[in-house]
Amino acid sequence: MAAMKNTITQAAIDLFFKKGYYATSISEIAGACGIQKASIYYHFASKEDLLFTIMHDTMAALTAYLRRNLERVSGIEKRMRRAVSCHVHFHLEHQKETFIASSELRGLCRSNYLEIVAMRDQYEGIFQELIAAGTRRGVFAPCDVKILSYAILTLCTAGAFWFKPEGRLTVDEIATIYENFIISGLKQGRIEPLPA
Amino acid sequence: MAAMKNTITQAAIDLFFKKGYYATSISEIAGACGIQKASIYYHFASKEDLLFTIMHDTMAALTAYLRRNLERVSGIEKRMRRAVSCHVHFHLEHQKETFIASSELRGLCRSNYLEIVAMRDQYEGIFQELIAAGTRRGVFAPCDVKILSYAILTLCTAGAFWFKPEGRLTVDEIATIYENFIISGLKQGRIEPLPA
């Protein structure tokens, strides 16, 4: 039951991704679902509510995905590698949603905006803790944690802007490239002790 | 003469940056200039023409700035360092314009869109040639040129999204952090010959 609510959400995701939130009208979304625009308001309180729901669910799924994948991984470098990999995978495999979540923040009113930003900050916090722990233990070179975390996250997030599923490289290949690039940057030229 | 045209452009830059292109109305821009909205159309053919002008001028200035700064720099690594530094400097010192140029592409019709994208591709090409030359000569580790160039550019471009002029770090400090981070990533763990 309420299958239509999912249909609406999916249509909205497709259209917000393709045309942007402001350029998409409620009647377009309704048209894509084969219903009248008034019927949208049975399922959602407003256009912004629809956007907020998409963003909120996406951020919740993203954070849960990362936490779940880090559960049984130990060692700073391994954890950071896994975190980057997860970040890339989620963003490329849920390209439309993550694109919307990171580019349509301006469509939200103040309270909704603050809620999404809080979720984003919490997610970023996981990376910042990893970086901080790594520098404390000498695995990573000393650095500015905030700047580096922004760098790492926006780097991978940006993938959702240009990624094409039918493109030259697989998600796994891209994730590996980013993983190595970032780990190198975090270590900053220090000479590696040879593995045993 | 035509001082008002500059006033309008600047007001549009401020408002597009603060609220976004779609959320900004012509009458708001006019209001910020102390004129009526119809008068905007004496200086610009349409709202999109205003956006396009901003983007076009910004991209032209960005490319010219980079070329000018690379003119007398030799050596792959030095050139790449300079290029990254320029990219960061320009994006943070012209934060509003570059933010608009990289986030409002959807406001353009097809032909205008293609023109701006062509300028962007040309700019990206400078970085891609640097990366390719670096890998050929063994200065950088072998890598996927396209992916790495996207990575480098979006990394720094993203600065325009969160940078606050009154913030903790200066533009120079941020540029240096990025410079080192990127060079490390491009060299990918290879052991540096000690400088003489």
Next chain:
DNA sequence: TTTTACCTAACGACCGGTCGGTAACCTCGG
């Protein structure tokens, strides 16, 4: 006299959102 740089007023289109209505389905007392 022509051009420049603005104005007032209005237009048509479209937008998000609301209203009253309704057909189909579910529930439950008799």
Next chain:
DNA sequence: CCGAGGTTACCGACCGGTCGTTAGGTAAAA
């Protein structure tokens, strides 16, 4: 097993408002 009453999920029509844009006019400058 029935049917009354409520609930679910939609529809068509409409509203107030805003938007980008245009038409026509005007006062000053060239």
